[in-house]
Amino acid sequence: MTASARYERVVRKAQADGRIPAVSVALHRADREPWVFTVGDSGNPDHPLNADTRFRIGSITKTFTAVLVLQCRDEGLLDLDDPIGRHLPVPAHGDALIRRLLSHTAGFQREPYGDIWDTLQAPDPTEVLAQLDRAERVLPNARRYHYSNLGFAVLGQLVAKLRGGSWAEVVAEKVLGPLGLGATTLNPPPQAAVGYVVDDFSDAARPEPQTDLGGVGPAAQLWSTAGDMATWGAFLAHPATVDPGGKVLAAATVDEMRFPATVTHEAVWQAGFGLGLIIEPQSRWVTHVGHDGAMPGFLASAYGRRGGEGVPAGLGAAVLGSSGTSRLIGDVVHELLKLAVELDPADITPWTIAAPAPREYRSILGHWYSEGTPFVFSWHDGALRARLTELPADSPPSIFEPLPGQPDVLRTVSGRETGELLRLTRDEAGAVVRMHWATYRVTRDQQGFDGGAASDGSA
Structure with missing residues (x-):
């Protein structure tokens, strides 16, 4: 039928x-x-x-x-x-x-x-x-x-x-x-x-x-x-x-x-x-x-x-x-x-190769932690995105846009923490080494709120 x-x-x-x-x-x-x-x-x-x-x-x-x-x-x-x-x-x-x-x-x-x-x-x-x-x-x-x-x-x-x-x-x-x-x-x-x-x-x-x-x-x-x-x-x-x-x-x-x-x-x-x-x-x-x-x-x-x-x-x-x-x-x-x-679902659009993320954001891509919880940051469809690692791939991501004239301060425009700022901190070489999202610290390794590595166990 x-x-x-x-x-x-x-x-x-x-x-x-x-x-x-x-x-x-x-x-x-x-x-x-x-x-x-x-x-x-x-x-x-x-x-x-x-x-x-x-x-x-x-x-x-x-x-x-x-x-x-x-x-x-x-x-x-x-x-x-x-x-x-x-x-x-x-x-x-x-x-x-x-x-x-x-x-x-x-x-x-x-x-x-x-x-x-x-x-x-x-x-x-x-x-x-x-x-x-x-x-x-x-x-x-x-x-x-x-x-x-x-x-x-x-x-x-x-x-x-x-x-x-x-x-x-x-x-x-x-x-x-x-x-x-x-x-x-x-x-x-x-x-x-x-x-x-x-x-x-x-x-x-x-x-x-x-x-x-x-x-x-x-x-x-x-x-x-x-x-x-x-x-x-x-x-x-x-x-x-x-x-x-x-x-x-x-x-x-x-x-x-x-x-x-x-x-x-x-x-x-x-x-x-x-x-x-x-x-x-x-x-x-x-x-x-x-x-x-x-x-x-x-x-x-x-x-x-x-x-x-x-x-x-x-x-x-x-x-x-x-x-x-x-x-x-x-x-x-x-x-x-x-x-x-x-x-009669929508036609599936083939994936195609696209331009890489802008150079100033490439050091962000990958896994990060905030409040002890893992996130993955990625670049798709011309925007920086973030998603809790444990969520399914079809869950809506957070999407960020840089503030005018401030490439290291981005606004969350959709998804988790919509409206909040993502602030980037760079090392001397310009790589992003730490971020603050809605004021919560975001780091490459899993840390407690005191800044100590979770892998170190009890102090």
């Missing part, structure tokens, strides 16, 4: 077992043409189900709002540790930090004031802010994870104010246009699928209303296709493959967004939350990063895969369904990402 046939079978089974009226899925990767598959009935007699059918993506919208916030930060319009009241005129909770709102740790209640899921009447952008004094702070700032649509509604009004337009205008101009996500829209186009609530005890299904979220739109308003959302998942995992020029966001900033700020449950560490992104650990060194979405009649998932052997660059997947009641949609996206690596 071909890889495509295996993918298709997974989707068909989920659609049948989950009793989902329409399912659209896509896989995106930098080294292959996109794979898109649909099964079911759109419920729209004028527009049968196909790859261009639009589905509500719900809270995947939050990832777009988060990117807009980080764009503002990178341009100096805000600091993530600013209180929201520094930028918005709010009647309450102005001390909530932007960073905490992004990671759902500001303690805001889940929804805006009022029973909007009963009335299906959402506040407009002005009302979202004006009614903050009627919304609870259900937890202290930074106490723990608590998911909040209200928090992201406020963040959406933040970027709108800083950019001088509506949130919808800003997301179209700053993200959708530059990435070519032309099928992602604020409102449902004519080819939109009908969303349903499927009866638990029969094969009946009831169409759900199409709700306009107004001022809560930055949390869950958007509609899209599986193809666009698989591309978006790839961007969140490997931005350089989708946005090589960094027009939307620098790759280093997306890295920052992916770093877990909190776990979603204190006892079961199955998922974390970064800056607007969900991080789901898979096997060793592998994570899926993205978001799920739910709106009346629709469930959606879009994720990219990072780490692990055989993972192609720019691997993203999306699963969109026209049922608000089948949680299988969220399982399929992770299964497809896993299968894509198992059935």
Whole structure:
């Protein structure tokens, strides 16, 4: 059975077992043409189900709002540790930090004031802010994870104010246009699928209303296709493959967004939350990063895969369904990402001879000790690296970059001790004979903290 046939079978089974009226899925990767598959009935007699059918993506919208916030930060319009009241005129909770709102740790209640899921009447952008004094702070700032649509509604009004337009205008101009996500829209186009609530005890299904979220739109308003959302998942995992020029966001900033700020449950560490992104650990060194979405009649998932052997660059997947009641949609996206690596791994690039390490760093290469523990320092892909000797070869190394104009002082830019300095000490001939990494002494022989050789035994 071909890889495509295996993918298709997974989707068909989920659609049948989950009793989902329409399912659209896509896989995106930098080294292959996109794979898109649909099964079911759109419920729209004028527009049968196909790859261009639009589905509500719900809270995947939050990832777009988060990117807009980080764009503002990178341009100096805000600091993530600013209180929201520094930028918005709010009647309450102005001390909530932007960073905490992004990671759902500001303690805001889940929804805006009022029973909007009963009335299906959402506040407009002005009302979202004006009614903050009627919304609870259900937890202290930074106490723990608590998911909040209200928090992201406020963040959406933040970027709108800083950019001088509506949130919808800003997301179209700053993200959708530059990435070519032309099928992602604020409102449902004519080819939109009908969303349903499927009866638990029969094969009946009831169409759900199409709700306009107004001022809560930055949390869950958007509609899209599986193809666009698989591309978006790839961007969140490997931005350089989708946005090589960094027009939307620098790759280093997306890295920052992916770093877990909190776990979603204190006892079961199955998922974390970064800056607007969900991080789901898979096997060793592998994570899926993205978001799920739910709106009346629709469930959606879009994720990219990072780490692990055989993972192609720019691997993203999306699963969109026209049922608000089948949680299988969220399982399929992770299964497809896993299968894509198992059935069609990235091509293996042949090893080739490269230039040697710069002369000033060659005396570093080899085995060293710090805190009595062995490390190996090496030069690969144009950078100095270090790894605990006992770790497997596929474990992420520490990578160093010299400070400008200071070749003997290097910054750890990834891996163990990220951010810390590595300072080199040389002998009269210029060879490195000792190093200090995060202030810990690094030596060629194994030493105690008093500087004595471990091989000497007791003093």
